[in-house]
Amino acid sequence: MTAPATVVMLHGGSHAQLATLDDPALRPYRIRPLHIRTAAVDDLSSADVVIVADRLRPDLLARWHVHILACLDRGATVMVYGENHVGDWLPGVREQPRPTNFWWWRTGEDSRLRRRADDHPAWGYFSERSVIWHYHGALTAPGTVSLVDLLTVDGETDGSVLLVDEHTHPGRLLVTTMDPVYHHGSGFMPGATQLLYSSLRWATR
Template sequence: MSRATRTNPAPAVAFLHGGSHSHLATLADPALAPYRMRAVHVRTGVPEDIAGSDVVVVADRLRPDLLSGWAAEVKEALERGATVVVFGENHVQDWLGVPEQPRPTIFWWWRTGEDHRVRLQAPDHPAWGFFSDRSVIWHYHGVLEPPPGAVSLADLHTPDGERDGSILFVDETNHRGRLLVTTMDPVYHHGSGFMPGATQLLYSALHWATRG
């Protein structure tokens, strides 16, 4: 074991999940084993399960009534300096205070020839050292309005070419820790084994959260 490894242990990662097939398949993914994620069930977990975590990942598609009970703990982690990643369809306007509006996704645009209408933003942002174009252009379930000081990495545009809102932003200014929020749901699609780009986003987000 190298000296650097001894003095810089891997970040502690908590994975807040709901026990769905996609969540459990993601937790069982051998490629994610090096992260040593602590599985915290949204129904049976206790605050102490994420209290010491350096990274908190909120898996997508959690039951709103159960997730809302974790709002205080997730916010506390963010304010003590942890990195928090919140994936999509989690009603962030209700418990995280991020304005969100639903939008119909454009399925299979790469087959139909439709414009996905996603436009990449902030090309010089350091996060682009972790995310590829493909990892953020594939899917979405709504648009977000990032708080002042946050940086949108991908915006959805209307058919007329006007900005509609963000589908992925990073906030490194409004909290002691870092916050990444997206309306994409990579855990569901990765664990379900379909949708190109989902696995890339999941892996990239974890890499960013633990190494960025």
């Protein structure tokens, strides 16, 4: 019988992050919370899955960068959620901020988000609703697979809002400019809860 994955979440103690960690639906994952300010970096050393919660303070996250990358190098799965300035510390990843349209489906606008790589195994875990709601930036990372692209108003590809990398490192990497922990813990935004749950299923498969 395979032992369950050891899952940790790097968080900053915000109300949304604490509410997410307290979600009864996530208890089967036995997520171990690591506070970005007080936890020891060695606490990452035994993790099979590392979740970098969205909206962490960049100055506090900085001391964790090299240790998160070390997790990828030893074969762990790392998921980095939105607004964590990944372009500054994830090798090969470029991130550009984009304005957020929170309620495009209410105004009748085009989200300009498009599914990609329909034959990728990750789509066995993600529904379209879970990955098309809103975003805070566009990612470019050669060698990765974009699951959801953002288009410009002219219909050109602007970048990815959700990508996976299963080849650059011994471990697996998922990066998104969406912020599911914040919206799940805050109790609003259709799709955020689905993205959080789906990404955890993908990471622990």
